[in-house]
Amino acid sequence: MRLTRGIVCECSGASACPDGSNNGTCTTQVNGYCFATVEEVETDAGLVELERTAGCLPPDESGFMQCKSSQVPHRHPKVIECCNSSDLCNRRLQPRLPAYPADPLPPALSPAPAPGPQPALLVAAALCLALVAALAAALLLCRRRRRAGKRPPSPPAAHLAEISSGSGSGLPLLVQRTVAKQIQMVESIGKGRYGEVWLARWRGERVAVKVFFTTEEASWFRETEIYQTVLMRHENVLGFIAADIKGTGSWTQMLLITDYHERGSLHDYLQTAVLDPPALLAMAYSVVAGLAHLHMDIFGTKGKPAIAHRDIKSKNILVKRNGQCAIADFGLAVRFVAERDEVDIAPNTRVGTRRYMAPEVLAETLQVTDFEAFKMADMYSLGLVLWEMCRRCGAGGGAQHVESYALPYHDVVPADPSFDDMHAVVVVQRMRPPVPARWARHPALAALAALMAECWHHNPPVRLTALRVKKTLAKFHKDCDVKLV
Structure with missing residues (x-):
């Protein structure tokens, strides 16, 4: 019978325990798994040794699939067994690698091949294997549905393989x-x-x-x-x-x-780089295009759920060799599951970066059951990132008048601001990063300044969507004949 709490598992060592214990055990989340593995490992001397590892796996589909992923066909195979019946149940697990046939004899010593099976026998054997596989798949599906109650299996798990x-x-x-x-x-x-x-x-x-x-x-x-x-x-x-x-x-x-992108994060890149207007527009468009793709849901048999990032900042955006950007770090992301009309939020104690938190996050008024609220919080953070990029553009006065790189609110909060620091500035005083006067004298900077102001509006429903910002930048590119990508 399944427990309604996390269970204690044997783990291979102190550093293998996800909850930081140092007594050789770890504790799973509710409905998690204990596991034990046996794997062939090649030593520095070229010898192959058996190695046993034990620990905890999560209750979600990634943990479930790991329990089903014994790697027998590889040169150095690995077999995993899982349990969740009681505390320390994996101490009883002793996975065993399958016996392998002996290496084939050299051609001169190989015995003559035996007569092959009849075609009818081959067909019968194939049908038996197919039947066994179908029964196993049906049992597996029933087991997963019992665990999930009346909910259908999660779409990502269905396509994991x-x-x-x-x-x-x-x-x-x-x-x-x-x-x-x-x-x-x-x-x-x-x-x-x-x-x-x-x-x-x-x-x-x-x-x-x-x-x-x-x-x-x-x-x-x-x-x-x-x-x-x-x-x-x-x-x-x-x-x-x-x-x-x-x-x-x-x-x-x-x-x-x-x-791997050798130019590193946007935060690091802007420390020394000075952008011209075409480079600024291309970079800004690429960031918005990536965020618009995340926020978009794609319907169909293999559709994509809408995803909100929840930690948009210049350190989580990488600069590619061609000057475009790529969004990274999805440890806090949430998904919208359209089939169940609910927000899929992972159990994670980590929070976002305080400096980039939207007013509703700092005020703790964000509705966690409303997926649109997470998307609008992303748009606030995007406005701050656009501000960082515009400071490093040499338009409207030349490179000698470019502002030095700075983080948003650098002039009003400490280097590592507390939650209360950001709440006082963003929510109570409703301050936003200052826009230099020179930006108004150049079309590209003026256009981006207008967009960022609508992105970081205090009222979330008033903010622009990622798709609207993307289309606006594309129209600006067309009107000004500036190449974005």
């Missing part, structure tokens, strides 16, 4: 875990509250690897889940490659592997 197509977001689930073992870390290129980002190599290509702290397990699960949403891929959304959990008896790593 289909992500090899261009309409998805990355590689197939099993291939992702193979990729993680082939990654060669090169150097650390950034740190944040979630963990650390590394430049790495995979098959000769440069990739970025985000390594999460064990305390940020919820962010890793959520970001992986969002990236694997069908039709998520877009040129202005960071390209996802793979995700995996690697671990031994003494450590655990939660990895997210994505495209």
